[in-house]
Amino acid sequence: WLVRASARCCKLRANRPRGSHFGFDRVYITDPHDGASCFVEPRLFDRSIVVIGGEANGARPYEAAHRVRIPMPGDYESLNAAQAATVFLFEFVRRQEGGK
Helix, strand or coil: CEEECCCCCCCHHHHHHHHHHCCCCEEEEECCCCCEECCCCCCCCCCEEEEECECCCECCCCCCCEEEECCCCCCCCCCCHHHHHHHHHHHHHHHHCCCC
């Protein structure tokens, strides 16, 4: 699952059991400043929920989640949520094709 977090739609704590019911037991939240690189985190797409947060601050903190980031050179702070989702989807497809 790939989820766009916003104050109105993402009630992760309340919806987590729904994901677990379908076998999505691991939650990753985006953080522009901290966390494992989305390009090397080995279990990122193994039946996981990936929450794409806001540009400057990432997703809201969630104690059961693993932080993940898109590494960026220089002083860039973030990508907008649509661009970030595109990077995650590209990485998912790349891994499905054997990392080519």
